Amino acid sequence: MTETTETQDLTTRSTGIRYGVIYGVIGIVYFLIFNLADLDMSKGIGKYGTWLIGFVIVFLAHKYFKENGNGFMSYGQGVGISFWIGLICSVLSSVFTFIYIKFVDSGFITKMRETAIADMEAKGQSEEQIEMAMKFVDMFMSPGAMLAFGIIFGIIGTIIVGLLVSIVTQKPRPEPAI
Template identity: 35%
Template sequence: MNETLTTAPVVPSKNAIALRYGIICGVITVVYSLILNITELALTHQVLGWISFLIVIAAIVMAMREFKRQNQGFMSYGQGLSIGTIVVLVSSVLGGIFTYLYVTIIDTGYIEKMRNLQVAELEKKGMTDDQIDQAMRITDKMMTPTMIPLMAILGGLVLGFLLSLIIAAIIKHNRPEFE
């Protein structure tokens, strides 16, 4: 008998690819955040913070494209969603660790600066002192060295998951069922 055996294509490790791009994304966003914080542009020009989202989008896209490249041009929607979510998880955790270290070691007055900026914004909106005090009591519970990174991680995961849903739908290319 002269039968030829066909082997299934080897699927690359989506976890390894996602981890690599998550670390890259995390390092880039940490360096970018550090620059914004040191120059205090993060406090005065909040729109610059949105550039971090572009960095995350780029990392998700690059990770999914790398997986497709290693997988003969194919990536299912689920694989893409998994890759994007892992990229964001790793990046968010690195960012959360950095944020904690930043507010507890590097710039211990950062939370107070943020608080003062928020009070000034509320005053600009014409709120009364009682309204500002009430708003700041709530805000103060969330602006602690522990809560800020936790909220950043949670927010990053939610936003990153939503981005991954969209990006995976655009980039996916399913392998034909019968080849």
């Protein structure tokens, strides 16, 4: 008679994948809301809202892991969950963004480029400085580059969030008394 319970099947990977999908879907909806409302996600509530959502998702994933497991979570397990969240979320949202930019809204990159130029002009940069900066920016503003950097920086960002959140959410297993 073998019984499999959820606690036996619960791993950092399974928890991270579950919450990575949730975070990815939320990220896609967040992107669409901001883009359709013609708001800039790189400033203000767009930027800080993304980080806040990340902290909440990682916190909820850690809580889920402890409540549905054995009640404990080491610091390393917390960071491991965060890695899986970052990987899954970044792949989902970056692939969506790639498809969106490549096939749905081809003017998205042009709009981002114009915003970058306007920001540099507002800072008082010369035409020569702007031209030189835009050569560098253009290397990273293709759908393929945005896909790759979205995945890489999404994973790194979520691991950083996980490093911070795990400090608070960890609950190490007590050492047995000798």
